[in-house]
Amino acid sequence: MSELHLKNALDTLKATGVRITPQRHAILEYLINSMSHPTADEIYKSLEGKFPNMSVATVYNNLRVFREAGLVKELTYGDAASRFDFVTNDHYHMICEGCGKITDFHYPALKEVEHFASHVTGYKVNSHRLEVYGTCPDCLEQKNKQVL
Amino acid sequence: MSELHLKNALDTLKATGVRITPQRHAILEYLINSMSHPTADEIYKSLEGKFPNMSVATVYNNLRVFREAGLVKELTYGDAASRFDFVTNDHYHMICEGCGKITDFHYPALKEVEHFASHVTGYKVNSHRLEVYGTCPDCLEQKNKQVL
DNA sequence: ACACTATTTATAACGATTATCAATTAATAA
DNA sequence: TTATTAATTGATAATCGTTATAAATAGTGT
Structure with missing residues (x-):
């Protein structure tokens, strides 16, 4: 494919x-x-x-x-x-603050936010950018080890 | 204040x-x-x-x-x-692709997305970043003038 | 084969940001 | 208040990602 x-x-x-x-x-x-x-x-x-x-x-x-x-x-x-x-298709990025790894995830496009924003600001909306930041499973495990 | x-x-x-x-x-x-x-x-x-x-x-x-x-x-x-x-308080940014102007707007924090992303990817979520891109009223007006 | 244009390559330049380090200064205690 | 000391400042050089430039090369159409 x-x-x-x-x-x-x-x-x-x-x-x-x-x-x-x-x-x-x-x-x-x-x-x-x-x-x-x-x-x-x-x-x-x-x-x-x-x-x-x-x-x-x-x-x-x-x-x-x-x-x-x-x-x-x-x-x-x-x-x-x-x-x-x-x-390819619409997806967002989950980014690890520990190691920088990026994991894709799918989520229904946030069209409501775009409409809302357009209505409130008077802009003509074109696109948006959404990223979620956190800690990936590997880095979580590493942190746990350190605590022990 | x-x-x-x-x-x-x-x-x-x-x-x-x-x-x-x-x-x-x-x-x-x-x-x-x-x-x-x-x-x-x-x-x-x-x-x-x-x-x-x-x-x-x-x-x-x-x-x-x-x-x-x-x-x-x-x-x-x-x-x-x-x-x-x-x-100050939670707000998002609407960014004009024409002139770079940034307009704030408020929107209930997208906690569902964070939960969903965490569930799907296994990350521990910390924060997120959302920006909406488009054209501001001033630049829209300018574009209209050009067409005439 | 020829001329014409897009593309590549090598290198210099750029702009935002950070590192370095000597000089200065804010906070603390005498 | 003054002395002490570690934090901070300021000047400058360095770094790094990216872009501009210009000569060389490769496609494309005639």
């Missing part, structure tokens, strides 16, 4: 008039197969075996292309490096 | 063993009176009249102190500068 995602993504790019270069193909493939919301640098490092000459700029440039095509979401974290998430 | 906020904030700091310097006093005061979710640099520039010798580092350092004391929330935006929000 990741095959299908890749094919759809490539079609979307073609339709927008974007060339499919080997680098773009590889970055997309990596994003789709990755379960880990990688940073640009992680993608860069993971592909340097296949593309010893690829520049970091290429990764950034193409992530922007993908973002503008709606294929990829950028998760920004202030000073820290952005993480990139291949867009 | 902003007087009260300031007094409470100073008490909180004292209780944590943090010294009240003139710079800290001024930064806190500015944050409380500001309706605009300022960046560190905006705070720095606004106070350079009063403190011609104050360093940007001091602003950053103290914003971190305030954040760690729970007095201030940092709103991070990837590459762009963080904005700082004096913590």
Whole structure:
């Protein structure tokens, strides 16, 4: 099924008039197969075996292309490096404050909040961002060990 | 009432063993009176009249102190500068994608989402972040003008 | 094959933030 | 009040993620 995602993504790019270069193909493939919301640098490092000459700029440039095509979401974290998430269906992120792990979870889109916000502020609403922060099971276990 | 906020904030700091310097006093005061979710640099520039010798580092350092004391929330935006929000009551942010303006709005805290997420992922939930993105009335008006 | 444009690569530049460290200062106790 | 001392400040350099630039390369259509 990741095959299908890749094919759809490539079609979307073609339709927008974007060339499919080997680098773009590889970055997309990596994003789709990755379960880990990688940073640009992680993608860069993971592909340097296949593309010893690829520049970091290429990764950034193409992530922007993908973002503008709606294929990829950028998760920004202030000073820290952005993480990139291949867009499949609507889901939210649960983020561990201990180790930084990101776990996806599904939840019916919060359209009521959008409507409410639009009504109160007079804005035309476009999208929203929701993240939940906490401690993952692994880090919880670690904490328990420390107490003993 | 902003007087009260300031007094409470100073008490909180004292209780944590943090010294009240003139710079800290001024930064806190500015944050409380500001309706605009300022960046560190905006705070720095606004106070350079009063403190011609104050360093940007001091602003950053103290914003971190305030954040760690729970007095201030940092709103991070990837590459762009963080904005700082004096913590009063729970509210969310509506952000204009046109001009960057931030408008507060109140909404009953999304505890159900937290519970749901905790149940599904096994994390211990701590907090969440919700932001709504759209276009503010001013920018909407501008867009309408352009169409004519 | 040719010209034209998109893309890549390498590198320099940028901007926000943090680290460093000597100089200063607020809080505390004598 | 004054002395003491650890916290804080201020100036500057350093860091890090990201973007701009410009030359080299690769596709694409004629």
